[in-house]
Amino acid sequence: MPVDWVVVGLDNGGTTNNGTILDSSGRFLLDRMAEVPSDVREGPDKAIQSLVVSVEQVLWLTGVPITSVRAVGLDTPGPASGDGVISSKGATNFGHVGWRGFDIRGALAERLGLPVIYNNDGNSAALYAHHVRFGAESGQRSSVAAIVGTGLGGGIIEAGQVIKGAAGMAGELGHVPIPLDGLLDAGQPMPACNCGQSGDAESVASLTGIENNLLPYWLTKYEGHELSGLPIGKAAKLVRKYAEDGDEMALAIFRQQAIALGRLFTIAANFLDPDAYFLGGGVVEAAPHFRDWFFAEVRANTVLREEQARAAEISLVPDLDMAGARGSAVAARDWLIRQGREVKTAGFLSPGRRDDDDHGEAGRLIALVVVAVRAAGRKAGALAVADRVALAGDGQRQGA
Numbered sequence: 001m002p003v004d005w006v007v008v009g010l011d012n013g014g015t016t017n018n019g020t021i022l023d024s025s026g027r028f029l030l031d032r033m034a035e036v037p038s039d040v041r042e043g044p045d046k047a048i049q050s051l052v053v054s055v056e057q058v059l060w061l062t063g064v065p066i067t068s069v070r071a072v073g074l075d076t077p078g079p080a081s082g083d084g085v086i087s088s089k090g091a092t093n094f095g096h097v098g099w100r101g102f103d104i105r106g107a108l109a110e111r112l113g114l115p116v117i118y119n120n121d122g123n124s125a126a127l128y129a130h131h132v133r134f135g136a137e138s139g140q141r142s143s144v145a146a147i148v149g150t151g152l153g154g155g156i157i158e159a160g161q162v163i164k165g166a167a168g169m170a171g172e173l174g175h176v177p178i179p180l181d182g183l184l185d186a187g188q189p190m191p192a193c194n195c196g197q198s199g200d201a202e203s204v205a206s207l208t209g210i211e212n213n214l215l216p217y218w219l220t221k222y223e224g225h226e227l228s229g230l231p232i233g234k235a236a237k238l239v240r241k242y243a244e245d246g247d248e249m250a251l252a253i254f255r256q257q258a259i260a261l262g263r264l265f266t267i268a269a270n271f272l273d274p275d276a277y278f279l280g281g282g283v284v285e286a287a288p289h290f291r292d293w294f295f296a297e298v299r300a301n302t303v304l305r306e307e308q309a310r311a312a313e314i315s316l317v318p319d320l321d322m323a324g325a326r327g328s329a330v331a332a333r334d335w336l337i338r339q340g341r342e343v344k345t346a347g348f349l350s351p352g353r354r355d356d357d358d359h360g361e362a363g364r365l366i367a368l369v370v371v372a373v374r375a376a377g378r379k380a381g382a383l384a385v386a387d388r389v390a391l392a393g394d395g396q397r398q399g400a
Protein backbone atom coordinates (compact mmCIF):
# COMPACT_ATOMS: atom_id res chain seq x y z
CA MET A 1 0.00 0.00 0.00
CA PRO A 2 1.55 3.36 -0.92
CA VAL A 3 2.07 5.84 1.92
CA ASP A 4 -0.18 8.91 1.61
CA TRP A 5 0.95 10.62 4.78
CA VAL A 6 2.87 9.77 7.95
CA VAL A 7 3.67 11.21 11.35
CA VAL A 8 6.98 10.84 13.17
CA GLY A 9 7.10 10.10 16.93
CA LEU A 10 10.11 11.17 19.02
CA ASP A 11 10.94 10.21 22.60
CA ASN A 12 13.58 12.55 24.01
CA GLY A 13 15.59 11.06 26.88
CA GLY A 14 18.62 11.98 28.96
CA THR A 15 21.05 10.16 26.65
CA THR A 16 19.14 9.13 23.50
CA ASN A 17 16.27 10.09 21.24
CA ASN A 18 14.12 7.18 20.12
CA GLY A 19 12.17 7.69 16.91
CA THR A 20 9.38 5.92 15.09
CA ILE A 21 7.02 6.50 12.19
CA LEU A 22 3.29 5.85 11.88
CA ASP A 23 1.29 5.96 8.67
CA SER A 24 -2.20 7.34 8.08
CA SER A 25 -3.78 3.90 8.52
CA GLY A 26 -2.28 3.55 12.01
CA ARG A 27 0.54 1.16 11.07
CA PHE A 28 4.04 1.56 12.56
CA LEU A 29 6.65 1.40 9.80
CA LEU A 30 9.50 0.55 12.22
CA ASP A 31 9.43 -2.49 14.49
CA ARG A 32 12.52 -1.60 16.51
CA MET A 33 14.14 1.31 18.25
CA ALA A 34 15.77 3.97 16.09
CA GLU A 35 18.16 5.80 18.40
CA VAL A 36 20.49 8.76 18.18
CA PRO A 37 22.34 10.60 21.00
CA SER A 38 20.02 13.27 22.45
CA ASP A 39 22.74 15.78 23.47
CA VAL A 40 20.35 17.38 26.00
CA ARG A 41 23.19 18.12 28.40
CA GLU A 42 24.75 20.41 25.81
CA GLY A 43 21.76 22.72 25.79
CA PRO A 44 18.84 23.48 23.48
CA ASP A 45 20.74 24.23 20.24
CA LYS A 46 22.49 20.89 20.04
CA ALA A 47 19.48 18.99 21.37
CA ILE A 48 17.07 20.45 18.79
CA GLN A 49 19.55 19.55 16.08
CA SER A 50 19.66 15.98 17.47
CA LEU A 51 15.86 15.78 17.30
CA VAL A 52 16.05 16.81 13.63
CA VAL A 53 18.66 14.08 13.07
CA SER A 54 16.28 11.63 14.71
CA VAL A 55 13.54 12.59 12.21
CA GLU A 56 16.00 12.18 9.34
CA GLN A 57 17.05 8.80 10.66
CA VAL A 58 13.55 7.29 10.72
CA LEU A 59 12.83 8.68 7.25
CA TRP A 60 16.08 7.18 5.97
CA LEU A 61 15.35 3.80 7.60
CA THR A 62 11.88 3.61 6.03
CA GLY A 63 12.56 5.38 2.73
CA VAL A 64 9.66 7.78 3.36
CA PRO A 65 10.19 11.28 1.91
CA ILE A 66 10.02 14.29 4.27
CA THR A 67 7.19 15.69 2.12
CA SER A 68 4.95 12.87 3.41
CA VAL A 69 5.36 13.94 7.06
CA ARG A 70 2.34 15.95 8.26
CA ALA A 71 3.18 16.28 11.95
CA VAL A 72 5.67 15.22 14.61
CA GLY A 73 4.86 13.96 18.09
CA LEU A 74 7.44 14.73 20.79
CA ASP A 75 7.79 13.71 24.40
CA THR A 76 10.35 14.62 27.05
CA PRO A 77 10.65 14.00 30.78
CA GLY A 78 9.12 16.74 32.92
CA PRO A 79 8.59 19.02 34.53
CA ALA A 80 7.32 20.98 31.56
CA SER A 81 4.08 22.74 30.68
CA GLY A 82 1.39 20.89 28.73
CA ASP A 83 2.69 22.63 25.62
CA GLY A 84 6.35 21.71 26.04
CA VAL A 85 7.90 24.65 27.89
CA ILE A 86 10.58 23.24 30.20
CA SER A 87 10.20 24.33 33.82
CA SER A 88 11.90 27.65 34.60
CA LYS A 89 13.39 25.94 37.67
CA GLY A 90 15.14 23.43 35.42
CA ALA A 91 14.62 19.69 35.39
CA THR A 92 16.72 16.58 35.97
CA ASN A 93 17.46 16.02 32.28
CA PHE A 94 17.58 19.69 31.44
CA GLY A 95 20.31 20.97 33.73
CA HIS A 96 21.93 23.27 31.11
CA VAL A 97 20.87 26.82 31.96
CA GLY A 98 19.60 27.39 28.40
CA TRP A 99 16.72 24.99 29.08
CA ARG A 100 15.06 27.11 31.77
CA GLY A 101 11.67 28.15 30.43
CA PHE A 102 12.67 26.91 26.95
CA ASP A 103 9.86 26.04 24.52
CA ILE A 104 11.18 22.77 23.12
CA ARG A 105 7.99 22.07 21.15
CA GLY A 106 7.93 25.49 19.52
CA ALA A 107 11.64 25.38 18.70
CA LEU A 108 11.37 22.00 16.98
CA ALA A 109 8.23 23.07 15.09
CA GLU A 110 10.03 26.15 13.82
CA ARG A 111 13.09 24.17 12.83
CA LEU A 112 11.09 21.51 10.95
CA GLY A 113 8.35 23.76 9.59
CA LEU A 114 5.84 21.16 10.80
CA PRO A 115 3.28 21.00 13.61
CA VAL A 116 4.77 19.38 16.72
CA ILE A 117 2.45 17.82 19.28
CA TYR A 118 3.92 17.63 22.78
CA ASN A 119 3.33 15.30 25.73
CA ASN A 120 5.44 14.40 28.74
CA ASP A 121 6.98 10.93 28.47
CA GLY A 122 4.67 9.33 31.02
CA ASN A 123 1.61 10.58 29.15
CA SER A 124 2.98 9.32 25.83
CA ALA A 125 3.60 5.85 27.23
CA ALA A 126 0.11 5.88 28.76
CA LEU A 127 -1.41 6.82 25.41
CA TYR A 128 0.47 4.04 23.64
CA ALA A 129 -0.63 1.43 26.20
CA HIS A 130 -4.21 2.62 25.77
CA HIS A 131 -4.12 2.34 21.97
CA VAL A 132 -2.45 -1.06 21.98
CA ARG A 133 -5.09 -2.40 24.33
CA PHE A 134 -8.20 -0.80 22.84
CA GLY A 135 -7.33 -0.31 19.18
CA ALA A 136 -10.32 0.94 17.22
CA GLU A 137 -12.28 1.38 20.46
CA SER A 138 -9.67 3.73 21.97
CA GLY A 139 -11.90 6.75 21.53
CA GLN A 140 -14.59 5.21 23.74
CA ARG A 141 -12.31 4.01 26.54
CA SER A 142 -10.45 5.42 29.52
CA SER A 143 -7.33 4.22 31.31
CA VAL A 144 -4.77 5.06 33.95
CA ALA A 145 -1.10 4.09 33.61
CA ALA A 146 1.49 4.04 36.41
CA ILE A 147 5.08 3.61 35.25
CA VAL A 148 7.71 2.91 37.87
CA GLY A 149 11.19 4.22 37.09
CA THR A 150 13.51 6.73 38.74
CA GLY A 151 10.25 8.46 39.64
CA LEU A 152 6.65 7.33 39.23
CA GLY A 153 5.27 8.58 35.92
CA GLY A 154 2.21 7.79 33.93
CA GLY A 155 -0.93 9.42 32.75
CA ILE A 156 -4.68 9.46 32.40
CA ILE A 157 -6.43 8.79 29.11
CA GLU A 158 -10.12 9.66 28.68
CA ALA A 159 -11.98 8.94 25.45
CA GLY A 160 -8.65 8.11 23.83
CA GLN A 161 -7.00 11.42 24.70
CA VAL A 162 -4.38 12.48 27.24
CA ILE A 163 -5.87 14.51 30.09
CA LYS A 164 -3.46 17.44 30.50
CA GLY A 165 -5.32 19.63 32.97
CA ALA A 166 -5.52 23.42 33.30
CA ALA A 167 -1.80 23.86 34.03
CA GLY A 168 -0.56 20.74 32.22
CA MET A 169 -0.23 18.89 35.53
CA ALA A 170 -2.99 16.32 35.34
CA GLY A 171 -2.03 12.68 35.68
CA GLU A 172 0.89 13.31 38.04
CA LEU A 173 0.11 10.02 39.72
CA GLY A 174 3.42 9.92 41.60
CA HIS A 175 2.48 12.90 43.72
CA VAL A 176 -0.91 11.65 44.84
CA PRO A 177 -0.77 11.08 48.61
CA ILE A 178 -1.68 7.52 49.56
CA PRO A 179 -2.88 6.02 52.86
CA LEU A 180 0.10 4.53 54.72
CA ASP A 181 -1.72 2.52 57.41
CA GLY A 182 -0.62 -1.08 57.08
CA LEU A 183 1.92 -0.15 54.41
CA LEU A 184 4.68 1.16 56.63
CA ASP A 185 6.30 -1.07 59.20
CA ALA A 186 5.88 -0.05 62.84
CA GLY A 187 8.51 2.60 63.51
CA GLN A 188 9.37 3.10 59.83
CA PRO A 189 9.98 6.80 59.06
CA MET A 190 7.50 8.66 56.86
CA PRO A 191 8.77 8.42 53.25
CA ALA A 192 9.66 11.78 51.71
CA CYS A 193 9.38 12.75 48.02
CA ASN A 194 11.55 15.13 45.99
CA CYS A 195 8.39 17.18 45.32
CA GLY A 196 8.31 18.20 48.99
CA GLN A 197 5.43 16.00 50.08
CA SER A 198 5.57 13.04 52.43
CA GLY A 199 3.85 9.76 51.80
CA ASP A 200 2.87 10.21 48.17
CA ALA A 201 2.95 7.28 45.73
CA GLU A 202 6.39 8.14 44.30
CA SER A 203 7.98 8.34 47.75
CA VAL A 204 7.43 4.56 47.93
CA ALA A 205 6.95 3.26 44.38
CA SER A 206 10.05 4.48 42.53
CA LEU A 207 13.79 3.86 42.42
CA THR A 208 14.25 7.18 44.21
CA GLY A 209 11.84 5.96 46.89
CA ILE A 210 13.94 2.82 47.38
CA GLU A 211 17.15 4.83 47.61
CA ASN A 212 15.91 7.61 49.88
CA ASN A 213 13.28 5.89 51.99
CA LEU A 214 12.76 2.14 51.80
CA LEU A 215 16.27 0.72 51.56
CA PRO A 216 17.83 2.86 54.33
CA TYR A 217 15.06 1.70 56.68
CA TRP A 218 15.08 -1.97 55.72
CA LEU A 219 18.87 -2.18 56.03
CA THR A 220 18.46 -1.34 59.71
CA LYS A 221 16.17 -4.39 60.03
CA TYR A 222 18.57 -6.69 58.17
CA GLU A 223 21.93 -5.90 59.69
CA GLY A 224 24.86 -7.37 57.80
CA HIS A 225 22.88 -7.62 54.54
CA GLU A 226 25.18 -7.75 51.50
CA LEU A 227 23.75 -4.48 50.19
CA SER A 228 24.67 -2.60 53.36
CA GLY A 229 28.32 -2.43 52.29
CA LEU A 230 27.55 -0.53 49.06
CA PRO A 231 26.87 3.14 48.38
CA ILE A 232 23.10 3.58 48.73
CA GLY A 233 22.51 4.62 45.09
CA LYS A 234 24.25 1.54 43.78
CA ALA A 235 22.55 -0.71 46.32
CA ALA A 236 19.11 0.67 45.41
CA LYS A 237 19.56 -0.35 41.78
CA LEU A 238 20.42 -3.91 42.86
CA VAL A 239 17.32 -4.44 45.01
CA ARG A 240 15.30 -5.79 42.08
CA LYS A 241 17.93 -8.40 41.28
CA TYR A 242 17.88 -9.53 44.90
CA ALA A 243 14.09 -9.70 44.83
CA GLU A 244 14.22 -11.87 41.72
CA ASP A 245 16.52 -14.20 43.67
CA GLY A 246 14.04 -14.38 46.54
CA ASP A 247 15.91 -12.19 49.04
CA GLU A 248 13.62 -11.53 52.01
CA MET A 249 14.53 -7.88 52.52
CA ALA A 250 14.24 -7.04 48.82
CA LEU A 251 10.82 -8.69 48.69
CA ALA A 252 9.69 -6.64 51.70
CA ILE A 253 10.68 -3.49 49.78
CA PHE A 254 8.80 -4.54 46.66
CA ARG A 255 5.78 -5.56 48.71
CA GLN A 256 5.58 -1.99 50.00
CA GLN A 257 5.80 -0.70 46.43
CA ALA A 258 3.02 -3.05 45.33
CA ILE A 259 0.77 -1.90 48.17
CA ALA A 260 1.43 1.74 47.23
CA LEU A 261 0.53 1.07 43.58
CA GLY A 262 -2.60 -0.84 44.54
CA ARG A 263 -3.71 2.04 46.75
CA LEU A 264 -3.00 4.49 43.96
CA PHE A 265 -5.19 2.44 41.60
CA THR A 266 -7.87 2.34 44.28
CA ILE A 267 -7.89 6.15 44.32
CA ALA A 268 -8.09 6.12 40.51
CA ALA A 269 -11.03 3.71 40.69
CA ASN A 270 -13.02 6.11 42.83
CA PHE A 271 -11.95 9.21 40.95
CA LEU A 272 -12.13 8.00 37.33
CA ASP A 273 -13.48 4.46 37.21
CA PRO A 274 -11.35 3.69 34.11
CA ASP A 275 -11.65 0.71 31.76
CA ALA A 276 -8.03 -0.26 32.39
CA TYR A 277 -5.19 0.17 34.89
CA PHE A 278 -1.78 -0.21 33.29
CA LEU A 279 1.41 -0.96 35.20
CA GLY A 280 4.79 -0.33 33.59
CA GLY A 281 8.44 0.11 34.43
CA GLY A 282 11.52 -1.96 35.08
CA VAL A 283 9.52 -4.55 36.96
CA VAL A 284 7.73 -5.51 33.72
CA GLU A 285 11.07 -6.64 32.29
CA ALA A 286 12.03 -8.54 35.46
CA ALA A 287 12.19 -12.34 35.72
CA PRO A 288 8.68 -13.74 35.05
CA HIS A 289 8.20 -15.39 38.46
CA PHE A 290 9.01 -12.13 40.24
CA ARG A 291 7.01 -9.97 37.81
CA ASP A 292 3.96 -12.21 38.28
CA TRP A 293 4.29 -12.11 42.05
CA PHE A 294 4.60 -8.30 42.04
CA PHE A 295 1.67 -7.90 39.68
CA ALA A 296 -0.48 -10.17 41.87
CA GLU A 297 0.43 -8.07 44.92
CA VAL A 298 -0.62 -4.88 43.12
CA ARG A 299 -3.93 -6.49 42.14
CA ALA A 300 -4.53 -7.74 45.67
CA ASN A 301 -4.13 -4.19 46.97
CA THR A 302 -6.36 -2.58 44.35
CA VAL A 303 -9.84 -2.34 45.83
CA LEU A 304 -12.48 -2.30 43.12
CA ARG A 305 -16.23 -2.50 43.59
CA GLU A 306 -17.80 -5.65 42.19
CA GLU A 307 -19.15 -3.81 39.14
CA GLN A 308 -15.77 -2.23 38.51
CA ALA A 309 -13.92 -5.52 38.81
CA ARG A 310 -16.22 -6.95 36.13
CA ALA A 311 -15.84 -3.95 33.83
CA ALA A 312 -12.13 -3.13 34.19
CA GLU A 313 -8.78 -4.86 33.92
CA ILE A 314 -5.30 -4.41 35.34
CA SER A 315 -2.49 -5.16 32.90
CA LEU A 316 1.11 -4.46 31.97
CA VAL A 317 2.31 -1.70 29.62
CA PRO A 318 3.70 -3.37 26.47
CA ASP A 319 6.92 -2.57 24.52
CA LEU A 320 8.04 -0.11 27.14
CA ASP A 321 11.27 0.81 25.35
CA MET A 322 9.29 2.07 22.38
CA ALA A 323 6.16 3.25 24.22
CA GLY A 324 7.26 6.90 24.44
CA ALA A 325 8.08 7.33 20.75
CA ARG A 326 5.05 5.31 19.67
CA GLY A 327 2.70 7.18 21.99
CA SER A 328 4.07 10.47 20.64
CA ALA A 329 3.31 9.29 17.10
CA VAL A 330 -0.21 8.26 18.12
CA ALA A 331 -0.77 11.71 19.65
CA ALA A 332 0.37 13.42 16.45
CA ARG A 333 -1.83 11.22 14.26
CA ASP A 334 -4.86 11.75 16.52
CA TRP A 335 -4.28 15.49 16.44
CA LEU A 336 -4.15 15.53 12.63
CA ILE A 337 -7.31 13.45 12.36
CA ARG A 338 -9.12 15.74 14.81
CA GLN A 339 -8.02 18.81 12.85
CA GLY A 340 -9.40 17.27 9.66
CA ARG A 341 -12.66 16.38 11.37
CA GLU A 342 -13.15 19.87 12.83
CA VAL A 343 -12.64 21.55 9.48
CA LYS A 344 -14.93 19.06 7.72
CA THR A 345 -17.65 19.29 10.37
CA ALA A 346 -17.62 23.07 10.26
CA GLY A 347 -17.76 23.16 6.48
CA PHE A 348 -20.60 20.68 6.47
CA LEU A 349 -22.69 22.33 9.16
CA SER A 350 -22.79 25.94 8.13
CA PRO A 351 -24.51 25.76 4.74
CA GLY A 352 -26.65 22.68 5.45
CA ARG A 353 -28.75 23.51 8.50
CA ARG A 354 -31.03 26.37 7.53
CA ASP A 355 -33.11 26.12 10.72
CA ASP A 356 -30.04 26.39 12.89
CA ASP A 357 -27.74 28.92 11.27
CA ASP A 358 -26.35 30.32 14.51
CA HIS A 359 -24.93 26.98 15.62
CA GLY A 360 -23.42 26.41 12.23
CA GLU A 361 -21.78 29.81 12.31
CA ALA A 362 -20.44 29.27 15.79
CA GLY A 363 -18.96 25.92 14.75
CA ARG A 364 -17.28 27.49 11.76
CA LEU A 365 -15.95 30.33 13.84
CA ILE A 366 -14.39 28.01 16.41
CA ALA A 367 -12.65 26.00 13.70
CA LEU A 368 -11.23 29.11 12.07
CA VAL A 369 -9.99 30.48 15.37
CA VAL A 370 -8.23 27.21 16.23
CA VAL A 371 -6.41 27.16 12.90
CA ALA A 372 -5.44 30.81 13.22
CA VAL A 373 -3.98 30.33 16.71
CA ARG A 374 -1.77 27.46 15.59
CA ALA A 375 -0.68 29.14 12.40
CA ALA A 376 0.31 32.30 14.21
CA GLY A 377 2.20 30.29 16.85
CA ARG A 378 1.18 32.69 19.55
CA LYS A 379 0.65 31.83 23.17
CA ALA A 380 -2.41 29.58 23.32
CA GLY A 381 -3.55 30.84 26.72
CA ALA A 382 -3.68 34.49 25.73
CA LEU A 383 -5.67 33.80 22.59
CA ALA A 384 -8.06 31.46 24.29
CA VAL A 385 -9.15 34.32 26.53
CA ALA A 386 -9.74 36.57 23.52
CA ASP A 387 -11.74 33.85 21.75
CA ARG A 388 -14.00 33.36 24.71
CA VAL A 389 -14.78 37.07 24.89
CA ALA A 390 -15.62 37.17 21.19
CA LEU A 391 -17.85 34.12 21.40
CA ALA A 392 -19.63 35.31 24.53
CA GLY A 393 -20.32 38.61 22.81
CA ASP A 394 -21.75 36.72 19.87
CA GLY A 395 -24.01 34.72 22.15
CA GLN A 396 -25.39 37.83 23.84
CA ARG A 397 -26.16 39.40 20.49
CA GLN A 398 -27.95 36.29 19.37
CA GLY A 399 -29.92 36.14 22.57
CA ALA A 400 -31.04 39.79 22.41
Ligand SMILES: [Zn+2]
Pocket: 174, 175, 176, 193, 194, 195, 196, 197, 200, 202, 203
Ligand atom coordinates in the same frame (compact mmCIF):
# COMPACT_ATOMS: atom_id res chain seq x y z
ZN1 LIG B 1 5.93 13.68 45.18
